Amino acid sequence: MFGFIKKWRQDRIVKESWVSEDQWTQAFSRLPLLGRLTEDEKSRLRRLAILLLHQKSFSGAHDFVVTAEVALVIVLQACLPILNLDLRWYRGWTSIIVYPAGFAPQRTVMDQFGVAHQVKEALSGEAWQRGPVVLSWQATEHAGELDGSNLVIHEFAHKLDMLNGAADGFPPLHRKMHRSAWTAAFEPAFADFQSKTDGGVHTGIDAYAASSPAEFFAVLSEVFFERPQAIQAHYPKIYDNLRQFYRQDPLAGFAGAGFTGAGHGG
Ligand SMILES: [Zn+2]
Structure with missing residues (x-):
């Protein structure tokens, strides 16, 4: 019974999605990575992407504006690893933060003598345990081009790894x-x-x-x-x-x- 209600709710979210056919076409065309998928897989990926968009909140840092295209390019790639799993694999956290380019969070690290240092390390992405996924758009923009590197899949793989404790x-x-x-x-x-x-x-x-x-x-x-x-x-x-x-x-x-x-x- 519970499964039925959940599916009904999800069907409604998918039906009421704001994403237009043109927006899907544009996002898919940016991602050669998805070219190997069958039509059935693409439509399941779209459904997962809509549900992920619904579950997570996007925000831009440093005045970056998260457009529909940015959000779609991210969620489509994020959902590829869970295409044959399900959304529960991304449970326990809510936000995706996008920076325009790399970011350098200030951190305190202890050295071997127990002295704390403030360091700034340049990053293109990170995933926090039970916290946000943080991505640089500059490094995400050209993900999905089949060159072997994909920042979105990288950070979301950390999220899967963190489901049973620290990565x-x-x-x-x-x-x-x-x-x-x-x-x-x-x-x-x-x-x-x-x-x-x-x-x-x-x-x-x-x-x-x-x-x-x-x-x-x-x-x-x-x-x-x-x-x-x-x-x-x-x-x-x-x-x-x-x-x-x-x-x-x-x-x-x-x-x-x-x-x-x-x-x-x-
Ligand atoms: Zn990493």
């Missing part, structure tokens, strides 16, 4: 997945990636992934959706785990769309 590269797994298989895929790959990065070996995966297991998971999630070939080539066990976790197989979609191979290797 550590270990999001809550589905019932038929095994924690041991996840660890067996990610731990040696993270060590391997760190040594490859130290050795200057190019993998097509952003070196930032070497900074921590949490960043490794977030960066590999970007690559999974943008350049799945790179993960399959270097870390097939991770590809398999991410395929089970996201319940999507982007490589199959790329093969179908004639994207196999050329231009995505390395």
